[in-house]
Amino acid sequence: MRIFHILDHSIPLHSGYTFRTAAILREQRALGWETYHLTSPKQGATQVADETVDGLRFFRTPVPAAGPAGINELRQMRATEARLEQLARELKPDILHAHSPVLNAIPAIRVGKRLGIPVVYEIRAFWEDAAVDHGTTAEGSLRYRATRAMETWALKRVGHAFTICEGLRADIVARGIPEERVTVIPNAVDVEGFQLSGDPDPQLRQQLGLAGRTVLGFVGSFYAYEGLDLLLQSFPGLLASNPDLRILLVGGGPQEANLKAQAAQLGVTDKVVFTGRVPHSEVSRYYDQIDLLVYPRHSMRLTELVTPLKPLEAMAQGRIFAASDVGGHKELIRDGVTGRLFAAGSAQALTETVSDMLAGRDRWPAMRCAGREFVESVRNWTNSVAHYQQPYARLTAAGRANG
Structure with missing residues (x-):
């Protein structure tokens, strides 16, 4: 099985996001799956189009010219989409696996629809809530509601949703996503x-x-x-x-x-x-x-x-x-x-x-x-990553039947 992960950023940058990603990728590879990895422009400018870090190869997306709020995010999504489509045509993955924020999910949905590849979306935190903490918006503001609507739009258009905990799972289901289409991949550690x-x-x-x-x-x-x-x-x-x-x-x-x-x-x-x-x-x-x-x-x-x-x-x-x-x-x-x-x-x-x-x-x-x-x-990556198997298998089987 070939899984193409679309990420906000990755190692060598250090964050909870990058450490979780690296652990998931290593455990998926231990299961015998092939994984490919693309980072968004939020990785920042890099010297090369792809690089290997700690044994994992990451494709990079060029950083577009900065613009005002709204335009900047649109440019980032377009750059991610173009790079993703180019690579997906070459690598022919079975699944596109977008990780939050929604700026990665929307390009994956668009490319998946064009190329006939199933798309899943993994939410680690909602973009609108992160913006509240960073002080760039307030809960209930127009920007907050618009961002929340984008997340919900994406969730309703992917083949399956993954998230990191029961609190987020309940929030996703409350948005009208069927329970059977939401799976928790709990945070864990490599003991x-x-x-x-x-x-x-x-x-x-x-x-x-x-x-x-x-x-x-x-x-x-x-x-x-x-x-x-x-x-x-x-x-x-x-x-x-x-x-x-x-x-x-x-x-x-x-x-x-x-x-x-x-x-x-x-x-x-x-x-x-x-x-x-x-x-x-x-x-x-x-x-x-x-x-x-x-x-x-x-x-x-x-x-x-x-x-x-x-x-x-x-x-x-x-x-x-x-x-x-x-x-x-x-x-x-x-x-x-x-x-x-x-x-x-x-x-x-x-x-x-x-x-x-x-x-x-x-x-x-x-x-x-x-x-x-x-x-x-309980909370080890072998246990957590095992939860991907059933949704992946269902989507790839459906993809083959439709293909």
Whole structure:
């Protein structure tokens, strides 16, 4: 079976999107399927028309001239469509597999219709909700409604829809898509790619000013929905009963300046360490510095519907964490078993939960074991990718019958 994936962006860029993609592609190849991969203009300008990264060959789409909002997206879709049609005629895939956003689905639908190739669409988050978080639109605005309509239009015109969690699946079905045409491919981890957390490097700990301290932390991109402002808001209360506590924030992003200003306003600048972005190869060294990870995501459509990778990666490494009780977390975490949940948006709830966890470290070994066992037996890529088989087989059989 030949599957042609149409992607927003890919490795060597680093994001949850690219890591999920690479894991899916490798597991599909392990099943004996041939996979081809095209990235949209949002990959950015590249030196070559195709390149191999970590054993995966990616075809690139030329970046069109920029234009105003609306025109820019139209140009991107036209460029993706032209490149996709050229490659699909040459490679003759059995299925076109578009991944969100809808800017990839529409070109795939148009090419699939012209060439008689079945199209599937995989939604990892809705484009309109991502735009709300980025601050480029507001929920219910004209742009929001138009983007939502585009997503629904695409979903109604593909042979099958895939998504990453039950929250998004319910939203898709509510748009009028038959349940049997929507399949969840859950977020997972490559367990063999994660080693159990190790002892902190004493030299790095000294360098970060964390020697002899208990460390709360977060590793990733600083988006507003991650709720790091709530962690900082809670910090003075946590310090009152845990004076040796420190916060380690590893990464960067749109909220970095705001978080630094908040730390200064709270008078805790000397107790919050911002490392900036670190090389991917070094991330595990920084994780090892953290005693307790905190994922305080705010409640909004995006976080209620979408399951993140971070808690699964933490479980795979045997790490201890507390997370807000948004829907995306509740799908992954068994409160008190694989992690702890606290009321989203509540600084008091965060403070109480973290304080309780710090006071009950005797419960941590059992939590580490339960988390690791969950990803080993349930949330692994072999289990997740197996869910593609039946819809793919149905569509390719129908394609052959019609061809």
